[in-house]
Amino acid sequence: MIYIENVFICIAAPLLIAVLCGDKNNRPVFIFFIAGTGMCLLSAYINTFFASCYGADMTQATVELAPVIEETMKLLPLLFYLLVFEPKQGEARSAIFFVAAGFATFENACYLVENGTSQLLFLLMRGFGAGAMHIVCGAIVGYGLLYVWRRPWLKVAGTFGLLCIAITFHAIYNLLLSIGGAVQTVGLLIPVLTVSSGIGITKLLRLKPSK
Amino acid sequence: MIELIDNAIQLVVLIGCCIYSAVLTIRSKEQVWFLLTCFYGAYALGLIYWVLFIAFYSGTPKISPVSDLSWMASVLFLIVLQNTLRLPGDSTYRPLLPWVAPAFSTIMCLFFFRWGDYFLNILWAVLMGACGYSALRELMLARRQNNRMRNHQYFHMSVLAFMLMEYSLWVTSCYWRSYSLSNPYYWFDFLMTSTFFTFLPSLKKVVTE
Numbered sequence: 303m304i305y306i307e308n309v310f311i312c313i314a315a316p317l318l319i320a321v322l323c324g325d326k327n328n329r330p331v332f333i334f335f336i337a338g339t340g341m342c343l344l345s346a347y348i349n350t351f352f353a354s355c356y357g358a359d360m361t362q363a364t365v366e367l368a369p370v371i372e373e374t375m376k377l378l379p380l381l382f383y384l385l386v387f388e389p390k391q392g393e394a395r396s397a398i399f400f401v402a403a404g405f406a407t408f409e410n411a412c413y414l415v416e417n418g419t420s421q422l423l424f425l426l427m428r429g430f431g432a433g434a435m436h437i438v439c440g441a442i443v444g445y446g447l448l449y450v451w452r453r454p455w456l457k458v459a460g461t462f463g464l465l466c467i468a469i470t471f472h473a474i475y476n477l478l479l480s481i482g483g484a485v486q487t488v489g490l491l492i493p494v495l496t497v498s499s500g501i502g503i504t505k506l507l508r509l510k511p512s513k
Numbered sequence: 514m515i516e517l518i519d520n521a522i523q524l525v526v527l528i529g530c531c532i533y534s535a536v537l538t539i540r541s542k543e544q545v546w547f548l549l550t551c552f553y554g555a556y557a558l559g560l561i562y563w564v565l566f567i568a569f570y571s572g573t574p575k576i577s578p579v580s581d582l583s584w585m586a587s588v589l590f591l592i593v594l595q596n597t598l599r600l601p602g603d604s605t606y607r608p609l610l611p612w613v614a615p616a617f618s619t620i621m622c623l624f625f626f627r628w629g630d631y632f633l634n635i636l637w638a639v640l641m642g643a644c645g646y647s648a649l650r651e652l653m654l655a656r657r658q659n660n661r662m663r664n665h666q667y668f669h670m671s672v673l674a675f676m677l678m679e680y681s682l683w684v685t686s687c688y689w690r691s692y693s694l695s696n697p698y699y700w701f702d703f704l705m706t707s708t709f710f711t712f713l714p715s716l717k718k719v720v721t722e
Binding site for chain 2: 466473478
């Protein structure tokens with residue numbers, strides 16, 4: 303058993319100090335990162351609660367419950383920010399990525415505490431895989447929300463739809479990872495490839511108007 | 514194995530329909546095609562997870578909120594699509610018969626409480642009830658039209674057929690558990706796969722009116 307709240311304190315404390323001492327313009331970045339780690343901590347608690355409610359074993363909890371809870375929790379700080387502060391597109395984008403990065407960092411830290419730090423190659427793949435997966439899911443929801451909320455007829459269905467897409471992407475990743483072997487490697491590579499192709503397509507789209 | 518083949522066929526059909534309606538969206542820039550693409554896409558995504566789960570774990574998900582959520586999102590897109598296709602005079606037309614749909618989904622919800630999760634069952638009942646109510650009302654209104662707006666009836670018929678197949682699937686999955694073609698579950702699933710096709714021509718009729 304690991305005490306994840308202690309891990310959270312160790313990660314959040316220096317960041318909180320940096321928020322207080324740092325430049326005012328950089329504060330949102332730290333706050334979103336801490337929000338991401340906080341949501342990961344809360345997700346772990348809620349996940350454990352629902353797993354015991356449904357009598358789910360480790361695999362069921364990972365493959366069937368965790369994606370739903372984690373993606374919903376990750377959406378909450380973003381929804382709060384979008385609804386209360388009504389930020390510009392650029393600000394909202396960085397918020398999306400820092401919440402996702404905070405979430406992935408905390409998840410990886412907990413994984414290291416539980417499983418050790420000896421397997422460099424696997425940890426390298428897992429670090430990039432989990433990081434990319436959370437960034438992809440965050441980008442799906444975040445970018446999607448920025449598009450959907452400009453269209454009143456699509457607001458409710460679109461938000462729910464985006465959340466479901468992120469949940470399913472996350473669930474497929476967790477499912478492939480739970481199998482092990484070559485399937486696990488494919489699962490780890492899918493988000494990395496998605497991020498790479500996403501970056502490539504974005505760059506291509508940016509290049510188009512300047513021609 | 515038969516379940517995997519059945520779902521794989523349905524997935525291929527859905528992906529094909531999704532690509533076709535996405536092409537129509539890009540060509541025509543029409544909202545209705547975009548919503549139909551979202552419907553197909555969300556349904557296909559839930560099915561991908563379902564198929565992978567069957568392939569790797571040789572069984573269906575026991576808790577299963579993941580696929581259900583995707584399928585619910587697809588029904589939500591269908592409801593938005595129905596709202597987009599509203600006919601003139603819709604706001605004053607309030608017949609009693611369409612209330613049969615919400616009443617039916619409430620009864621079915623109570624029936625499914627014996628097997629499934631309460632929360633998901635209630636969510637399904639609300640969505641299917643709303644979808645059915647809207648489809649029946651618009652179908653009745655479309656049949657009262659004398660012009661080309663009468664073509665709307667085909668789309669709403671497709672929605673009702675989809676709903677009926679979905680409920681038939683759920684009921685058969687409660688009683689028949691064999692993994693052979695004699696199980697009516699697979700017949701209804703193949704029929705549901707064909708209802709996915711019907712959305713495309715019926716919506717085309719509405720759009721080209």
